[in-house]
Amino acid sequence: MVYYDAAETLSRVEIERLQLERLRASLKQAAKSPFYAKHFAACDFDPASVATLADVRRIPFTTKQHLRDSYPDAMLAMPLSEMVRMHASSGTTGTPTVIYHTQNDLDWWASLMARCMYMAGLRRTDVFQNMSGYGLFTGGLGIHYGAERLGCLTIPAGAGNSHRQIKLLTDFKVTGIHIIPSYALYLSAVFAELGIDPKSLSLRIALVGAEPYTEETRRRLEEIYGIKAYNSYGLSEMNGPGVAFECQEQHGMHVWEDAYLAEIVDPATGEPVPDGELGELVMTTLGREGMPVVRYRTRDMTRFLTEPCPCGRVHRRIDRLHGRCDDMLIVKGVNIFPMQIERVLMAMPEVGQDYLIVLERDGYIDNIRVKVEIRDEYFVEDMRQLGALQKRIAARLRDELLVTPKVELVERNSLPKTEGKATRVLDMRGNGA
Amino acid sequence: MVYYDAAETLSRVEIERLQLERLRASLKQAAKSPFYAKHFAACDFDPASVATLADVRRIPFTTKQHLRDSYPDAMLAMPLSEMVRMHASSGTTGTPTVIYHTQNDLDWWASLMARCMYMAGLRRTDVFQNMSGYGLFTGGLGIHYGAERLGCLTIPAGAGNSHRQIKLLTDFKVTGIHIIPSYALYLSAVFAELGIDPKSLSLRIALVGAEPYTEETRRRLEEIYGIKAYNSYGLSEMNGPGVAFECQEQHGMHVWEDAYLAEIVDPATGEPVPDGELGELVMTTLGREGMPVVRYRTRDMTRFLTEPCPCGRVHRRIDRLHGRCDDMLIVKGVNIFPMQIERVLMAMPEVGQDYLIVLERDGYIDNIRVKVEIRDEYFVEDMRQLGALQKRIAARLRDELLVTPKVELVERNSLPKTEGKATRVLDMRGNGA
Ligand SMILES: [Zn+2]
Numbered sequence: 031m032v033y034y035d036a037a038e039t040l041s042r043v044e045i046e047r048l049q050l051e052r053l054r055a056s057l058k059q060a061a062k063s064p065f066y067a068k069h070f071a072a073c074d075f076d077p078a079s080v081a082t083l084a085d086v087r088r089i090p091f092t093t094k095q096h097l098r099d100s101y102p103d104a105m106l107a108m109p110l111s112e113m114v115r116m117h118a119s120s121g122t123t124g125t126p127t128v129i130y131h132t133q134n135d136l137d138w139w140a141s142l143m144a145r146c147m148y149m150a151g152l153r154r155t156d157v158f159q160n161m162s163g164y165g166l167f168t169g170g171l172g173i174h175y176g177a178e179r180l181g182c183l184t185i186p187a188g189a190g191n192s193h194r195q196i197k198l199l200t201d202f203k204v205t206g207i208h209i210i211p212s213y214a215l216y217l218s219a220v221f222a223e224l225g226i227d228p229k230s231l232s233l234r235i236a237l238v239g240a241e242p243y244t245e246e247t248r249r250r251l252e253e254i255y256g257i258k259a260y261n262s263y264g265l266s267e268m269n270g271p272g273v274a275f276e277c278q279e280q281h282g283m284h285v286w287e288d289a290y291l292a293e294i295v296d297p298a299t300g301e302p303v304p305d306g307e308l309g310e311l312v313m314t315t316l317g318r319e320g321m322p323v324v325r326y327r328t329r330d331m332t333r334f335l336t337e338p339c340p341c342g343r344v345h346r347r348i349d350r351l352h353g354r355c356d357d358m359l360i361v362k363g364v365n366i367f368p369m370q371i372e373r374v375l376m377a378m379p380e381v382g383q384d385y386l387i388v389l390e391r392d393g394y395i396d397n398i399r400v401k402v403e404i405r406d407e408y409f410v411e412d413m414r415q416l417g418a419l420q421k422r423i424a425a426r427l428r429d430e431l432l433v434t435p436k437v438e439l440v441e442r443n444s445l446p447k448t449e450g451k452a453t454r455v456l457d458m459r460g461n462g463a
Numbered sequence: 464m465v466y467y468d469a470a471e472t473l474s475r476v477e478i479e480r481l482q483l484e485r486l487r488a489s490l491k492q493a494a495k496s497p498f499y500a501k502h503f504a505a506c507d508f509d510p511a512s513v514a515t516l517a518d519v520r521r522i523p524f525t526t527k528q529h530l531r532d533s534y535p536d537a538m539l540a541m542p543l544s545e546m547v548r549m550h551a552s553s554g555t556t557g558t559p560t561v562i563y564h565t566q567n568d569l570d571w572w573a574s575l576m577a578r579c580m581y582m583a584g585l586r587r588t589d590v591f592q593n594m595s596g597y598g599l600f601t602g603g604l605g606i607h608y609g610a611e612r613l614g615c616l617t618i619p620a621g622a623g624n625s626h627r628q629i630k631l632l633t634d635f636k637v638t639g640i641h642i643i644p645s646y647a648l649y650l651s652a653v654f655a656e657l658g659i660d661p662k663s664l665s666l667r668i669a670l671v672g673a674e675p676y677t678e679e680t681r682r683r684l685e686e687i688y689g690i691k692a693y694n695s696y697g698l699s700e701m702n703g704p705g706v707a708f709e710c711q712e713q714h715g716m717h718v719w720e721d722a723y724l725a726e727i728v729d730p731a732t733g734e735p736v737p738d739g740e741l742g743e744l745v746m747t748t749l750g751r752e753g754m755p756v757v758r759y760r761t762r763d764m765t766r767f768l769t770e771p772c773p774c775g776r777v778h779r780r781i782d783r784l785h786g787r788c789d790d791m792l793i794v795k796g797v798n799i800f801p802m803q804i805e806r807v808l809m810a811m812p813e814v815g816q817d818y819l820i821v822l823e824r825d826g827y828i829d830n831i832r833v834k835v836e837i838r839d840e841y842f843v844e845d846m847r848q849l850g851a852l853q854k855r856i857a858a859r860l861r862d863e864l865l866v867t868p869k870v871e872l873v874e875r876n877s878l879p880k881t882e883g884k885a886t887r888v889l890d891m892r893g894n895g896a
């Protein structure tokens with residue numbers, strides 16, 4: 031097994047020693063910013079007092095709202111003139127969140143991204159097409175700099191223009207791509223129109239991220255393109271892509287623990303959950319000098335995978351995301367994420383594109399009803415067949431959710447849409463649900 | 464006066480000595496590519512035989528067609544695995560032209576671009592917003608890497624989304640921008656709608672390029688935004704932006720002669736024109752290792768400005784572009800560029816957005832007729848006033864062109880458009896004109 035960086039195979043003890051050393055430096059650096067000076071003072075926290083990694087828990091979380099309140103630059107730990115890059119969230123209304131980087135920060139980010147790509151099997155001899163929009167969105171420049179750092183021949187294709195994408199993929203014998211899952215599915219239809227089998231390309235590896243998608247979609251993409259697809263996790267507050275990434279085991283994403291301190295907490299109490307249990311991912315930058323961020327609540331729900339990874343990397347893995355905290359539904363005391371339901375439905379060939387989750391209250395009892403769009407060819411007149419399908423879907427959902435939903439089969443295009451986008455959850459339980 | 468690079472103030476003798484040294488190395492490097500191996504062999508040219516800069520004239524030109532014929536990689540002088548970036552022309556039909564870069568090439572390009580920006584007055588303390596589309600178009604990443612190299616806080620805004628552009632310009636006290644002239648004019652209208660005076664911004668400097676525009680448009684932009692606007696010249700075959708750039712004299716663009724060998728030739732004969740005379744710019748890369756290009760016919764018409772520049776830089780300046788060779792019209796034996804006509808018209812407040820140049824043959828005599836759209840407020844019923852305006856336009860055009868055109872005033876929206884884009888020249892002279 032070969033690795034990009036010696037840091038990947040430090041022992042657990044060594045990683046944690048490195049984390050502690052970097053955490054102390056990072057908190058000291060953070061304290062230079064107006065925001066953290068106040069934030070630390072408000073809870074009587076002194077960065078010099080940190081003796082163990084657990085000491086970080088004495089610091090209150092940083093939230094998206096804190097970032098907004100710090101607009102435009104109250105979280106800077108160094109003078110603005112030292113910054114060479116800025117990324118901002120895309121909203122034109124409301125206050126954007128802004129992340130700044132020094133040249134050292136960009137170098138560090140590029141090397142973390144290169145490490146991810148190397149882990150997925152890409153090498154400097156690969157031809158890599160980045161099909162992500164560039165600009166303020168971190169997915170474009172983030173992956174671009176990583177690919178160049180690794181030494182791939184990098185094609186900055188950008189988003190859209192499918193015919194040109196396909197011409198580039200074909201003519202330059204592209205072996206690696208960065209692509210959004212929904213676009214990868216769309217592009218496969220364009221390939222079909224052109225009578226080109228995507229399997230005939232030189233393509234080996236896809237980096238896939240930037241929007242939630244299911245394991246089934248991954249397998250479908252791998253099948254259509256004849257490739258391996260690797261999941262990427264990142265968020266602009268922690269640079270962007272390059273935070274956690276799958277190794278060739280394709281089972282959970284290694285968090286680069288020499289660059290980030292990751293915690294998983296109960297989103298309600300903020301207390302750490304036991305290893306292996308679901309909770310909200312909280313992250314601290316360990317290597318960013320321009321704008322350190324401490325205990326950032328990502329709102330992303332995941333869990334640590336506790337078994338050691340056969341790839342030899344000691345950095346802990348997080349499970350694929352279970353959704354956003356804000357999306358979590360509580361039904362009969364059980365936590366349910368719409369993503370879990372989507373995963374089950376999309377694995378069944380009879381199911382179409384849409385579904386709707388309806389939460390109802392029957393007296394004091396919560397119920398979950400799932401309306402499922404059935405593909406035309408399966409929407410037959412035979413009631414017995416439909417009844418059997420309905421039962422099969424209900425059983426699979428019960429296995430996943432641990433509660434039994436009511437399943438209702440509906441025809442194509444009969445579910446409500448809001449401005450072209452499907453509505454996935456309808457909570458009819460009234461307030462206090 | 465301060466300079467970014469010692470190379471800017473070498474003496475003429477030193478620059479030419481450096482050019483000769485680099486030319487020899489570059490031609491030797493080029494000879495390693497399949498294309499130039501053949502190209503040099505076909506004319507019995509041996510790179511080792513080069514003793515003076517003039518010896519380069521023994522090599523036949525490289526044309527756009529040669530680049531197309533070399534698709535995808537016959538001009539590479541090093542293995543494909545050494546390349547880390549590719550840019551391609553955007554056409555989806557026809558063969559694109561492709562330029563490859565090694566990491567050294569990208570570093571060299573970024574430093575040339577940083578040198579341009581420094582010359583225009585930008586420093587590492589500036590906040591720089593790049594309003595150019597990213598991706599395969601070289602203007603985006605080319606300027607971006609230069610700005611980061613210089614150490615500016617670089618905002619990768621990308622193209623479009625005017626309200627966001629204005630929010631960024633305002634909130635981040637942006638001092639420098641890269642913008643396309645037509646978009647700068649459009650954006651000024653959005654500022655007006657929002658009731659913001661662009662002069663109230665922190666903006667000092669604009670880098671302007673990527674599409675032809677006149678001196679009058681430059682002055683108008685400077686006036687509207689209260690800034691200095693600097694002209695940029697570049698083409699993807701020579702990397703992209705960073706080939707030639709204006710100093711603070713704003714009179715001609717210094718060609719970085721330590722990086723490029725520039726010639727100006729008669730487009731018909733290919734022979735050098737005397738210094739100061741108009742001709743086609745021909746360029747040779749002196750520092751690119753991955754894909755050297757030798758004596759590339761840019762099709763751009765310009766001339767060397769022969770006077771020494773007060774800024775102290777010895778690198779020769781080229782005049783603002785007079786148009787593309789392919790656009791050159793010959794009327795009564797005189798060379799005319801549509802750009803010259805545009806320049807005259809756009810300086811007159813009575814003239815609207817559109818004009819049409821019609822070439823006619825009357826017996827054996829060529830005539831040039833210019834149909835000029837007049838702004839509503841000037842399109843009055845008073846025939847005397849219109850007649851006077853007509854004469855004034857004709858006189859100014861005669862001064863510029865040295866032939867007397869017939870001028871016809873027309874109302875707004877009465878000129879033909881091809882798919883939304885104005886048609887500028889209509890040649891009615893039949894073949895052999
Ligand atoms: Zn692993």
Ligand SMILES: [Zn+2]
Nearest residue numbers: 710772774776
């Ligand atoms: Zn000068």
